[in-house]
Amino acid sequence: MSNNILKLGIFGFGCVGQGLHNVLSQTKGINASIEKICIKHPDKERSLPASYFTTDPSDILDNADIDVVVELIDDAEAAYHIVKSALIKGKAVVSANKKLIAEHLEELLFLQSKYQTPLLYEGAVCGSIPIIRNLEEYYDNDLLNSVSGIFNGSTNYILSKMKNEGLDFEVALKEAQEKGFAESDPTLDVGGFDPKYKLCITLLHAFGLLVRPENILNIGIQNLNDQDVNYANQNKQKIKLIAHGQKQGQNISAFVLPTFINPDNPLINVHNEFNGILVESAFANQQFFGGKGAGSDPTGSAVLSDISALTYGYKYEYKKLHQTTVVTYSTQQLLEVYVRYNDKNAVQWTDFESINQSFESEDYNYVIGNIYLEQLLQEEWQLNDNISIVLKAIVEDSPNIVQEKTNNAVVETA
Amino acid sequence: MSNNILKLGIFGFGCVGQGLHNVLSQTKGINASIEKICIKHPDKERSLPASYFTTDPSDILDNADIDVVVELIDDAEAAYHIVKSALIKGKAVVSANKKLIAEHLEELLFLQSKYQTPLLYEGAVCGSIPIIRNLEEYYDNDLLNSVSGIFNGSTNYILSKMKNEGLDFEVALKEAQEKGFAESDPTLDVGGFDPKYKLCITLLHAFGLLVRPENILNIGIQNLNDQDVNYANQNKQKIKLIAHGQKQGQNISAFVLPTFINPDNPLINVHNEFNGILVESAFANQQFFGGKGAGSDPTGSAVLSDISALTYGYKYEYKKLHQTTVVTYSTQQLLEVYVRYNDKNAVQWTDFESINQSFESEDYNYVIGNIYLEQLLQEEWQLNDNISIVLKAIVEDSPNIVQEKTNNAVVETA
Ligand SMILES: NC(=O)c1ccc[n+]([C@@H]2O[C@H](COP(=O)([O-])OP(=O)(O)OC[C@H]3O[C@@H](n4cnc5c(N)ncnc54)[C@H](OP(=O)(O)O)[C@@H]3O)[C@@H](O)[C@H]2O)c1
Numbered sequence: 001m002s003n004n005i006l007k008l009g010i011f012g013f014g015c016v017g018q019g020l021h022n023v024l025s026q027t028k029g030i031n032a033s034i035e036k037i038c039i040k041h042p043d044k045e046r047s048l049p050a051s052y053f054t055t056d057p058s059d060i061l062d063n064a065d066i067d068v069v070v071e072l073i074d075d076a077e078a079a080y081h082i083v084k085s086a087l088i089k090g091k092a093v094v095s096a097n098k099k100l101i102a103e104h105l106e107e108l109l110f111l112q113s114k115y116q117t118p119l120l121y122e123g124a125v126c127g128s129i130p131i132i133r134n135l136e137e138y139y140d141n142d143l144l145n146s147v148s149g150i151f152n153g154s155t156n157y158i159l160s161k162m163k164n165e166g167l168d169f170e171v172a173l174k175e176a177q178e179k180g181f182a183e184s185d186p187t188l189d190v191g192g193f194d195p196k197y198k199l200c201i202t203l204l205h206a207f208g209l210l211v212r213p214e215n216i217l218n219i220g221i222q223n224l225n226d227q228d229v230n231y232a233n234q235n236k237q238k239i240k241l242i243a244h245g246q247k248q249g250q251n252i253s254a255f256v257l258p259t260f261i262n263p264d265n266p267l268i269n270v271h272n273e274f275n276g277i278l279v280e281s282a283f284a285n286q287q288f289f290g291g292k293g294a295g296s297d298p299t300g301s302a303v304l305s306d307i308s309a310l311t312y313g314y315k316y317e318y319k320k321l322h323q324t325t326v327v328t329y330s331t332q333q334l335l336e337v338y339v340r341y342n343d344k345n346a347v348q349w350t351d352f353e354s355i356n357q358s359f360e361s362e363d364y365n366y367v368i369g370n371i372y373l374e375q376l377l378q379e380e381w382q383l384n385d386n387i388s389i390v391l392k393a394i395v396e397d398s399p400n401i402v403q404e405k406t407n408n409a410v411v412e413t414a
Numbered sequence: 415m416s417n418n419i420l421k422l423g424i425f426g427f428g429c430v431g432q433g434l435h436n437v438l439s440q441t442k443g444i445n446a447s448i449e450k451i452c453i454k455h456p457d458k459e460r461s462l463p464a465s466y467f468t469t470d471p472s473d474i475l476d477n478a479d480i481d482v483v484v485e486l487i488d489d490a491e492a493a494y495h496i497v498k499s500a501l502i503k504g505k506a507v508v509s510a511n512k513k514l515i516a517e518h519l520e521e522l523l524f525l526q527s528k529y530q531t532p533l534l535y536e537g538a539v540c541g542s543i544p545i546i547r548n549l550e551e552y553y554d555n556d557l558l559n560s561v562s563g564i565f566n567g568s569t570n571y572i573l574s575k576m577k578n579e580g581l582d583f584e585v586a587l588k589e590a591q592e593k594g595f596a597e598s599d600p601t602l603d604v605g606g607f608d609p610k611y612k613l614c615i616t617l618l619h620a621f622g623l624l625v626r627p628e629n630i631l632n633i634g635i636q637n638l639n640d641q642d643v644n645y646a647n648q649n650k651q652k653i654k655l656i657a658h659g660q661k662q663g664q665n666i667s668a669f670v671l672p673t674f675i676n677p678d679n680p681l682i683n684v685h686n687e688f689n690g691i692l693v694e695s696a697f698a699n700q701q702f703f704g705g706k707g708a709g710s711d712p713t714g715s716a717v718l719s720d721i722s723a724l725t726y727g728y729k730y731e732y733k734k735l736h737q738t739t740v741v742t743y744s745t746q747q748l749l750e751v752y753v754r755y756n757d758k759n760a761v762q763w764t765d766f767e768s769i770n771q772s773f774e775s776e777d778y779n780y781v782i783g784n785i786y787l788e789q790l791l792q793e794e795w796q797l798n799d800n801i802s803i804v805l806k807a808i809v810e811d812s813p814n815i816v817q818e819k820t821n822n823a824v825v826e827t828a
């Protein structure tokens with residue numbers, strides 16, 4: 001794509017679509033103009049002249065004048081068809097739809113390669129924070145150990161309110177919804193699905209790993225209560241919903257879990273709707289990125305940065321996917337978790353490798369125990385409303401991972 | 415530069431040079447090999463075979479096999495000649511030398527353009543934090559309002575120790591030197607010169623502004639004492655040495671000043687030798703980058719990332735330098751400062767626009783007053799050992815800047 005004016009066809013004119021329009025119209029020096037906007041409800045009142053709008057996707061997809069399709073709708077299934085057909089028609093695509101991207105990563109890689117047309121999606125992961133671009137470009141030859149962080153603004157807002165104002169989960173959720181942070185179906189946020197989709201995308205750019213969302217554990221924050229918050233307070237910790245991916249040897253483990261965060265961890269200072277990401281590498285040590293994870297203008301501005309990158313011919317190279325050492329996804333990571341429960345029989349105790357502490361009283365019971373990620377991924381008892389799980393620590397030298405490492409080594413030297 | 419193996423000629427094998435070697439030798443998949451290392455003292459013991467080393471620059475500069483010159487010496491003047499002649503000979507250059515780069519920015523731009531060869535210097539600004547790359551690539555079309563932060567690890571280490579352990583400045587400095595954070599000539603650090611050089615480079619990539627270091631105010635931390643630290647404590651603030659650049663209309667103001675940092679500012683959590691940068695943009699809101707600002711491996715790893723970028727043909731485009739709206743450097747920014755003094759006559763009170771508060775006692779006197787940046791830049795009274803200056807606030811709507819804006823507007827519409 002040369003340095004000409006890009007002609008944009010936009011799908012969706014909601015929170016992010018309008019943010020993009022706002023940001024674009026106030027930014028000088030970007031060579032892009034909006035040609036058409038495809039929306040769902042033709043009768044909604046709009047802030048732009050009616051001539052911009054259509055409800056017919058082919059007005060964009062079959063318009064030879066349009067170079068770039070910007071997909072900003074809230075329906076992942078419809079978005080999949082739009083993005084796919086745009087790529088097949090050789091149009092560059094920018095999307096902020098983490099669910100669509102995470103669920104179709106392999107096919108989207110294939111389509112980009114087959115039709116030689118780029119797909120950029122910085123806005124899909126942590127809004128305004130340029131994490132994908134940094135993982136792709138800057139950390140390409142560094143030895144990354146882990147990427148973890150607060151990838152979801154709504155849940156962080158809820159947890160901040162529970163901690164700082166003592167609000168109940170339900171009240172805090174309602175507030176987040178009123179402020180427009182939470183999705184209309186809050187399960188995506190509070191159940192940890194949204195950060196999991198983002199983690200999926202991140203794992204590809206950080207480690208060259210392709211893994212399907214359903215193979216990654218996500219435990220949300222919906223079962224947390226003031227007892228859990230108090231327990232954290234006593235240890236000068238905070239509970240945050242953390243998406244975590246880490247590399248040990250060639251093994252990558254990953255999960256989304258409520259986690260006790262220590263006072264010296266920069267993530268403890270990420271408040272309300274902000275996001276934060278910690279990147280640990282062998283040589284650069286720990287690096288921290290923070291910023292607004294969502295919202296109209298911040299996300300619009302990330303989308304605009306992708307559009308701008310297209311004017312310079314930028315595309316993801318997926319360099320780490322092509323590296324010689326192949327990484328494998330592993331759920332053999334041992335975790336130390338805090339489990340609060342009402343009914344002792346509701347927990348499958350045989351799942352645990354060890355119980356390190358236990359506390360019982362009239363109205364508050366918990367244990368601290370070691371359990372394999374694999375076990376948590378297979379079980380369902382932890383979904384019980386009266387059970388909450390919070391990660392205390394990732395057990396170093398997880399026996400099963402060491403096992404795998406040794407096996408690999410044996411195979412390699414054989 | 416194609417995807418072949420890059421042949422490196424390195425100048426300097428001290429802290430950063432050895433870090434680079436360490437990082438490079440442990441990183442698979444980077445297509446670069448070290449051909450020759452030019453050092454100063456041939457008799458020093460080295461960790462590599464003698465055949466690597468030379469003291470003759472032409473062994474690198476006139477070696478047609480060498481594609482990339484990596485300049486990592488501690489002598490800015492010698493470095494200038496090395497970098498210049500490498501560029502003239504058409505070799506790509508990577509440097510971590512902020513003094514050299516800041517002092518010769520215009521000429522280095524010209525040489526890169528004339529000889530069509532790239533110069534990269536991510537390691538020169540905030541060590542491992544990829545700020546230049548982000549400003550250059552990611553924030554190119556966003557409306558940046560300001561870039562500010564803790565750009566110097568040694569001074570931040572000293573200030574952290576004064577605050578947390580009540581150490582005196584001299585004791586904390588000695589500790590920083592022992593830990594290897596401080597330069598052998600500590601004036602560069604504690605006088606705020608090092609962060610000023612970094613700020614110079616940052617202003618070019620953030621705003622497209624070229625300004626000479628001597629035109630930027632730098633007040634260091636050498637005069638701060640426990641009274642200043644206590645004053646900050648009382649307000650729940652911390653003193654940090656802040657490099658700051660901001661845009662108002664087409665005017666850019668910039669300075670390096672000890673600054674009271676509020677508890678809600680992410681920079682307050684940047685401890686010891688870490689660096690942190692806040693980027694404020696019109697739409698993406700506030701973004702924060704944190705990480706190790708110095709040290710052997712972290713800086714070596716930033717240098718390696720530049721080398722790796724060369725293998726993909728990366729160069730700085732200096733896009734903002736070519737934007738249509740021209741920015742101007744302005745020192746007409748009004749600042750609210752805290753001034754502690756022993757002798758009332760040592761301060762030039764007529765420099766102030768207003769005195770907002772004053773406190774006198776037997777052994778502690780201070781005023782809070784408004785003063786133009788221009789005034790501080792011209793005067794010398796503030797260098798007096800018994801005077802300390804700490805920024806309280808940047809006065810919004812600085813009258814003289816508004817004046818300039820109006821003038822510009824008149825000229826433009828005339
Ligand atoms: N909101 C954020 O802060 C944020 C941050 C990062 C990423 N994202 C992602 O960005 C995307 C958009 O989010 P949003 O918050 O902007 O959603 P939204 O405010 O609910 O807006 C959705 C828009 O999509 C349109 N739409 C829905 N189905 C359509 C279809 N089949 N064809 C054409 N248009 C259709 C709607 O049309 P009508 O106007 O006619 O109803 C509406 O304009 C989602 O993937 C979301 O996950 C959002």
Ligand SMILES: NC(=O)c1ccc[n+]([C@@H]2O[C@H](COP(=O)([O-])OP(=O)(O)OC[C@H]3O[C@@H](n4cnc5c(N)ncnc54)[C@H](OP(=O)(O)O)[C@@H]3O)[C@@H](O)[C@H]2O)c1
Nearest residue numbers: 426427428429430453454455486487488492510511708709
């Ligand atoms: N240290 C950090 O954390 C850090 C971080 C960011 C940027 N930087 C920058 O990186 C550069 C190097 O810093 P450093 O800490 O690595 O310095 P250093 O430890 O003092 O090492 C300096 C090296 O330069 C060599 N040298 C000096 N003059 C030379 C000349 N004329 N020709 C050839 N070699 C010469 C020295 O040779 P001998 O070994 O023979 O004495 C030594 O190997 C400086 O520009 C510094 O500002 C440093």
